[in-house]
Amino acid sequence: MTDRQTPHKNTKEKKPRFNSLARFRIVTIFMLLLMMLILFKLFYVMLVEGEQWRKIAARLNPPELVMVNPIRGSIYDDDNRLIAVTAPYYRLYFDFRAPSFTQIPKDSMNRMLDSLATLISNKYAESVHPVSKQDLLKQWKKGISKKSRYWPVYKYNVSYLELKEMRDCFPLAPHRRNTRSVPSPFSRIITQEEQSSRMNPFGSLAMRTIGRVYGDKTDGLSHARNGIELAYDSLLRGQTGQAIRTYTGGKRNINTVQEPVRGADVYSTINMDVQSVVENVLRQRLTDVDAGSGTCVLMEVETGKILAISNLGKTGPGKYAETLNYALQDMSEPGSTFKTASMMVALDDGVVHPDDIIDVGNGLWQVAGRTVRDHNAHRGGYGKITVAQTIHYSSNVGVAKIIQQHYAHKPDDYVQKIRNLGFGLDLKLEIEGYEKALIRKRSDNPNRWYGTTLPWMSYGYETQVPPIYTLAFYNAIANNGQYMRPYFVNKVVDAEGNTVIENKPTILIEAICKPETLGIIRQMLYDVVWKGTGKPVQSEVVSISGKTGTAQLAGSGGAGYRGAGGTRYQVSFCGYFPSEKPKYSCIAVVREPNPSKEYPGGGNVTGPIVRDIAEHMVALERPMPLDSLGLKGAVPKLPKKVAHGNNDEIQQVFAAVKLPYAVNEKDQDKKWVAVTARDNRMELQALPLYNDKVIPNVVGMAPADAVYLLLRRGVKPRLIGHGNVISQQPSAGTPVKAGMQVILRLENVEEPKETNAKKS
Template sequence: MAEEIEPNELAPKSNRILFCYFFIVFLLGGVAIAILARAFDTAFVERDTWLKVAESQKRPNRLIYPSRGNIYSSDGKLMATSVPCFYMYVDFNADCYSHPTPKWNSLDTLLKSKNNGIDSLSVYLSRKLKNRTPAGYKAYLLSGLKKKSRQFPVYEKKISYSDLKEIQKYPFFRLGRFKSGFYTREMVERQKPFGSLASRTIGDTFRDIDPKTGLTKGKNGLELQYDTLLHGEAGLNSVRRVGGGWTNVVEIDPVEGMDIRTTIDINIQDIAEKSLLDMLKKIDAASGTAVVMEVATGEVKAITNMGRIREGVYGEDTNHAVADETEPGSTFKVASIMVALEDGVCQPGDTVDVGNGIYMYKGARMTDHNNNKGGYGRISVEQAIWNSSNIGVAKTILKGYEKNPTKYVEGLYRLGLNEDLRLEIPGAGRAKIRRPDDTVRYWSKTALPWMSFGYETQIPPIYTLAFYNAIANNGKMIRPIFTKEIMHNGKTVQSFSTEVIRESICSERTLNIIKDMLLGVVEKGTGKAVRSDFVRIAGKTGTAQIASGGVYRQAGHQVAFCGYFPADAPKYSCIVVIRQPRIGYPSGGTMSGGVVKAIAEKVYASHMSFDIRDMERDSLAVTMPRPKAGDRVALDEVLDKLDIDMNTDEAASRWVTASIDDSLQVVKLKDIPVREGLVPNVVGMGAKDAVYLLESAGLRASLNGLGRVASQSVSPGAKVSKGQTVSLTLK
């Protein structure tokens, strides 16, 4: 029987266990209290001390520069992109040059070291940069050392990133910034792969990176217009001490800039620039601008602004197309007559007496361009447009609005000429058509007639183009646009569509009359030089004297042509304005019109597409290919692939001749007799089949010429003489 244990015997053991438990709890509680106390002391009492320690374990934050967005043409060709570039300097007054320890004294290393001294460095720099000899570089660097320059340029020009990485490995520089004083200043170079094409409209950027924001900034053009989208957002990078070494930690990722896809068509842009440049050089003009716009969409396909840099040399300068607020001259006459037609003041067949080309009005002398030839006499209103008669247009407008000029100006406003086009180019001008009640500028007694033919108003060329584009677009005026879409990481963020300014600038009847007049200008009037044998062009010439100090005749002329093509189904509108030609008689038709003609013909040849089914059949055209005689299997396969019908009624053997039945549009196949021991007939075959057939008969073939066999030296049907050579003439 088991011995029973009394309860009082278990009590001492339970007490010991309970004591141990409470002791451990008390001990852990003390540790926890100590940790909390220390954490409180660290977080609040010693907070500043530990923050200083933390700061000593990292270097100051540095900005991570974002990549500026690219600018593309309408078909995705790169027109502007950013490339980093660097300028190199040495701080010859850095602490490392006066360090007391020889091991870290850069001055001692530079002057005495064999591997990292100035002699070795000079050789490497001379070999790479090629702007000084090794001795020259040594003297140059020593001069900076003597001056203790803090920003001594190693090289006067910028270098690429790849060149910088190489130079950083050169003697002395490879010791690093803190031991050599060598440092760089990063800049961004905006490169344009297509050079001057649309350069002023694309715009430029400032090369310096803003040290506070880490961003590049647009200077003008689309670069400035969309600067906030293109430049992106800088990130933040800190360098911290981890495990005895330093490591980069990206605190905030940079946001790359967005990309812009423009409406510019590189091919049309190239055509427009070359055509304008050729004319500017020919007539030695001061400047010129050309703009090509797509009629239906308002997309600017080409815009070029060329100015004389020095004699015989031109380059992109001021964006004259959008910025110039100049008197448009005779291209404005179309708007005047459109207003008069709409108000019932005149009809195209109404006549007006322009006399001998000289007309005095209120003491002011008005002339036509042919006044030295006796003038036009009595002409119709449409002839006044064809021949660009100042007097004809002025008398027509005076007849309807002399007593109420405000009605005429309101008519111009009704056409949309005074609308703000809200162009995307910063610094763009606006049309300025003043009213008789204008308190800023005095309305003179001669303002109305002179305004009617393009003086007394200021209109940028692109505003004139928008008006003519509306005529080509069946009366609908749309805003010229330069941007198709904004993209980020290849995805479209925002698209730009056609924006209508005026649904209709005039009635359909007036529009048709104006279109006929513009055709008449090119086919019967002052624009005859614009007439093309390849594409029908409609438009209006313009020649205006340039005012200088309020005086005309001293600053030369501005000549222009504005119109559209093809005239019957307009696809593009175009304006060309040339200022101050020094060679030849100033003529909007010959000079500016000549450029428009060149642009129209080249664009027509390279960009227009037509349904071939609508074209007249050429009497010399080959509608079916002429097949060669030869192997029937190969011929069957080719004709089947070309979907050409065959007539095989007279063909049953392997070798056949082929002829075309034009009336049935079918290829007729006929057997070629091949008999053993007789020379086969290979005339009409290709070289491959002819040689094969002759050699199969035991003959040898000699070839002369290219094409198909025209004749063979041994007549078909002759008895075969083994090894005999048959000469084949191919044509």
């Protein structure tokens, strides 16, 4: 039994092994066939269908996370007028791989391209960037041959209104089907990209101080180059947002995920009316004396606010532009304006008195083997004069003798007292790149302290003082001894209207000298203008006190003061007005005036600059008396037309010329009014300006007021003609849109002339 059962057991054990092996073979064969099929399909797609799929892939773009650029904050002057603002513009591009491009028949496409080229060439024929139809078509054909997705339609900026006008014309205009408007297929191959540019409504006025902004935005943010723009760049530029950019149906779509944060607004101390006066006066004087460069700064005495600052460098014959910020960065020897500081130290120490006699002899004085020279040495010098007269006549010998006699044995004591007058301070100005005054002590480097250092330093050599430091010192004299920190910005306000920075007047030194010393110095500076070297500064309109300055410029590379090109000069005048109760301080510095045009002296070259500015300031603040207009006793005739505008300013003008007017009580506090002549008076009524999200009514306004209101709402005005605004497009009440441009037509509306009933 056992022998017969053994084979039976072996047979049962082998059968499962046979079935498992068979199944394995079947699965292996199936997998091999599947792999062969996959490889076949893969090669088929690559070799046979590859071109077709590559074309499809080229038309597809995956969703992309992109940055949304914020609007850079604006900069205002002290009268809340825009002086730097970001305006939107557009760049247009062809997408020559968009589905619409291949779907439009070739003949139709060529006809549409031809029409677009005609439209653009005609539109910009008289612009600063004209382009011919032939050049456009030639450029576009290059883009077609390259199958570019990003080919420029027009290489330059396009405003919102210009873009809208183009989209209303063939071939971009939508078609009408029954009652529906259907987008033009051609418009689908053009994409628009919104960008922005920085505008300065007042042109080059104070440009170096306001600053400039770089054009590129690699990180989505605008970046400043200099000036106030750079000082407050982190606040002005705002914060970027985020958006998802998709590409569907041949069009780019952007869905905002995170809104950008608009930059903060900066309110400066600069007054553009005053700035215009300062720059025009400086420019004219530089032209008259054919100077190399010049700077002028006007400061409010009590506060230290910089009301105007102009820095002009020569760019060509008779041409000047804002180049370097000389007022803050020019490390030059100030010359005789520094004598006032030396005299203040000596008077405060009691080593001299104003009536003491100083013998300056023939104007030449030998010290340490060198000669100190007065400007009138060739005429025999001043001889014996008082201490006060050394300032009146700007005697180098007189001041040098005083300082050398009393401080030669303790020069560091003298230098420290000079530094204590403000020349040793860090003014911490907002403008990047400003320099600090450098008045060195003997102990700083004994090897570079010579027998001539102290006497030369006493009258403005051996020092390096930017003009802003000299002005701050003279401003302290005008301000009863209080040394104020100069500043350029009143406040910074964020996008929510919150004040994030507010600058207040800051006293850096409570008293720069004793009260009796201050009184003596102020009398000396008054006498400089009326008895001494500052006589060209005299004015019949306003009393001015100050000090003239003349310094030779050292040549480069150790050439000394008399280089190969002859002696070069820097002349200046620094002072304040009115003398009795100072309100403004001012410094004017001119480098390298042409001696053949005018003798290079501080009084006759720069004195008239300060005088003219002072007289302009009086005119701006004090309305001209009616008598001076030849209208005494006359009843002013009502004008037929007066520009609408600022309520306060219009009332001030009417009051100054004694023009009868009336304003409704409810409109008294309104900022903008319309003016109408009725019966025997002018009537002022509030203008409906709506809110900041709609276009205001500016018809009837002067261009300056109209531009101000429009820029405040972020739209770009375009002026056509001259005179007041007679029409605007779009009309008042239109919602403000990004990039919107408003066309203002200007015209001078003349009053009808009276005609006689009879003809002779």
